[in-house]
Amino acid sequence: MKDEIKVIGFFCHWCTSTAADLAGTTRKEYPASIRPIRVMCTGTVDPVYVLDALVKGADAVWVGGCNLGECHYVNGNYKARRRIGIIKTILDVLGLDSERIYLTWISASEGPQFAEWAKRITEEVEKKGRNPLGDKLTT
Amino acid sequence: MTQGVFMEYKGKKLADALQDFWQELLDRGVVKALLLPMEMEGGLVAPGLLTDPDRKGESRVLAPYMPLNTARVLQQMTKTMPPSERVAAVLRPCEARALVELVKLKQIALNNLTVISIDCPGTYPLAEYKRMVESGEDPVALLVDKVNQGAEDEQLRESCKACLYPVAPWADIRIGFLGLDKERFLIEALTQGGAQVIRGLGPEDRDVHLKKREQFLEQLQAKRKAGEQRLLEQQQKDLRGPDKLLSALSSCVSCHNCMTLCPICYCKECFFNSPTFEMEADRYMGLAKSRGAARMPADILLFHITRMAHMATSCVACGMCEEACPMGVPVFRLFKAVSAKVQALFTYEPGMRFEEEIPIATFREEELEEVQESKI
Numbered sequence: 047m048k049d050e051i052k053v054i055g056f057f058c059h060w061c062t063s064t065a066a067d068l069a070g071t072t073r074k075e076y077p078a079s080i081r082p083i084r085v086m087c088t089g090t091v092d093p094v095y096v097l098d099a100l101v102k103g104a105d106a107v108w109v110g111g112c113n114l115g116e117c118h119y120v121n122g123n124y125k126a127r128r129r130i131g132i133i134k135t136i137l138d139v140l141g142l143d144s145e146r147i148y149l150t151w152i153s154a155s156e157g158p159q160f161a162e163w164a165k166r167i168t169e170e171v172e173k174k175g176r177n178p179l180g181d182k183l184t185t
Numbered sequence: 186m187t188q189g190v191f192m193e194y195k196g197k198k199l200a201d202a203l204q205d206f207w208q209e210l211l212d213r214g215v216v217k218a219l220l221l222p223m224e225m226e227g228g229l230v231a232p233g234l235l236t237d238p239d240r241k242g243e244s245r246v247l248a249p250y251m252p253l254n255t256a257r258v259l260q261q262m263t264k265t266m267p268p269s270e271r272v273a274a275v276l277r278p279c280e281a282r283a284l285v286e287l288v289k290l291k292q293i294a295l296n297n298l299t300v301i302s303i304d305c306p307g308t309y310p311l312a313e314y315k316r317m318v319e320s321g322e323d324p325v326a327l328l329v330d331k332v333n334q335g336a337e338d339e340q341l342r343e344s345c346k347a348c349l350y351p352v353a354p355w356a357d358i359r360i361g362f363l364g365l366d367k368e369r370f371l372i373e374a375l376t377q378g379g380a381q382v383i384r385g386l387g388p389e390d391r392d393v394h395l396k397k398r399e400q401f402l403e404q405l406q407a408k409r410k411a412g413e414q415r416l417l418e419q420q421q422k423d424l425r426g427p428d429k430l431l432s433a434l435s436s437c438v439s440c441h442n443c444m445t446l447c448p449i450c451y452c453k454e455c456f457f458n459s460p461t462f463e464m465e466a467d468r469y470m471g472l473a474k475s476r477g478a479a480r481m482p483a484d485i486l487l488f489h490i491t492r493m494a495h496m497a498t499s500c501v502a503c504g505m506c507e508e509a510c511p512m513g514v515p516v517f518r519l520f521k522a523v524s525a526k527v528q529a530l531f532t533y534e535p536g537m538r539f540e541e542e543i544p545i546a547t548f549r550e551e552e553l554e555e556v557q558e559s560k561i
Contacts, residue, residue, distance in 0.1 A: 114550070124549075127556055141426035149557045182431060184486055
């Protein structure tokens with residue numbers, strides 16, 4: 047259990063969360079490493095939660111929203127993209143691993159794509175190994 | 186629109202000539218008060234609100250010491266209600282630039298406010314400034330002479346040695362003395378409001394674009410640019426990667442002074458003072474169990490990188506964060522490196538123009554492809 051990687055997912059209610067449900071109800075298998083958190087829109091995800099997950103030792107954070115142009119709240123996902131852009135830039139400058147953050151656009155009907163991404167992210171992160179921040183004293 | 190007046194001050198000191206100018210503004214009633222650096226009890230300098238022209242002698246706008254970013258004071262002053270009489274704030278360029286960001290963030294109201302910016306050759310850390318004052322040196326004359334001769338003072342604050350804006354990009358009125366002869370200084374009106382305030386001071390509409398001043402400022406900027414480059418390289422060499430970063434933050438005691446003194450960090454209630462981060466004992470236990478041992482209190486690294494995520498787009502590099510740190514954490518160096526890259530991402534220069542929206546308040550449909558994964 048201790049060696050299993052953990053990916054914290056922030057999925058928007060209208061698209062990616064629904065796609066995750068669909069993947070389940072259509073019995074698409076995907077790894078148990080994903081810990082989904084439903085949010086109303088990716089635009090509501092404050093950087094602090096993404097960073098908190100990484101600093102506290104999550105091996106990756108996956109933010110999933112509606113396809114661009116299809117946000118339920120018109121443009122929340124565009125704003126989320128700017129925020130993720132800022133976070134990734136900060137991590138790059140500080141020499142922390144920005145590739146542990148994934149941003150995908152998966153619509154409500156794309157259950158298979160959700161399962162596919164869950165597999166791909168898990169594989170990539172397993173290849174990378176555990177998050178080096180996960181066993182530091184300082185959080 | 187640039188209207189300008191040269192003020193002669195033969196046989197006087199620049200500091201005295203400026204005090205006369207404040208007196209004139211108050212005497213003529215064009216402003217009822219001036220917010221400017223004043224000498225406090227004990228000799229140090231802090232912002233003061235001056236209404237009596239007879240007390241002009243206590244003003245110290247040239248003192249190369251900056252205890253806090255005055256834009257923060259203006260936020261406090263105007264947030265409940267802007268002044269009903271006209272107030273002029275005399276600001277350093279980094280303060281004027283922070284003001285532009287705070288206006289965009291709807292934290293400062295410009296009603297009845299005249300912004301006067303003044304050239305800034307740099308400021309010293311508290312200890313150095315205190316030493317100069319106590320040993321009877323005249324820090325103003327020393328620094329202005331040094332900079333005007335083209336020399337850089339190694340004792341200046343880190344942020345000042347890397348500052349690209351010794352002259353403010355924006356103000357109602359701009360006061361210049363860098364790169365000018367010793368006998369006169371320059372007053373420029375950059376806005377209609379500014380022009381009204383300086384009307385009648387002297388012959389207007391003169392060509393105030395002095396080749397000598399421009400060349401001087403170009404050279405100074407090149408020097409500062411090199412300073413900035415050195416700082417960025419030093420961060421990449423000494424502070425990059427989990428181990429070096431955590432070792433740089435190891436002396437942090439979570440006092441949050443850097444946040445309190447940051448002019449841009451404006452939230453009434455910070456996330457980190459909110460119940461979100463009040464953890465019950467069992468959550469600390471969980472944190473410790475997940476890694477075997479955990480530093481207490483938690484969230485030191487998280488605090489600093491979250492602050493970067495919230496404010497790097499608007500950081501004007503005034504360096505107050507590092508000046509306020511009692512523990513010697515290189516907060517400014519980290520912030521500068523991060524904000525340089527984040528601002529480049531959006532080709533955004535904070536503090537330059539009111540019209541330009543701050544990057545977190547807007548977006549473009551076609552951008553940042555590299556941030557998102559491609560479709561499968």
